[in-house]
Amino acid sequence: MDGVLNEVTNTVHKHEQGASELQTVCGATFHCSHDELSRLTAIETRTTSKCGRCFEGGGSY
Numbered sequence: 001m002d003g004v005l006n007e008v009t010n011t012v013h014k015h016e017q018g019a020s021e022l023q024t025v026c027g028a029t030f031h032c033s034h035d036e037l038s039r040l041t042a043i044e045t046r047t048t049s050k051c052g053r054c055f056e057g058g059g060s061y
């Protein structure tokens with residue numbers, strides 16, 4: 001599963017399959033610049049928090 005990290009908020013979002021490179025399922029990064037975002041090849045949540053809208057039951061809003 002791929003993820004998108006918002007480096008500003010330190011939150012991991014789920015990458016939307018078939019969408020553009022840094023598009024997330026929840027759309028929270030739509031207005032973020034690409035400088036603020038990193039593509040992840042794996043979901044890393046030890047040092048980051050998960051987006052509550054991308055990951056049901058995980059993390060907080």
Ligand SMILES: [Zn+2]
Binds near residue numbers: 024026028052054055
């Ligand atoms: Zn999200």
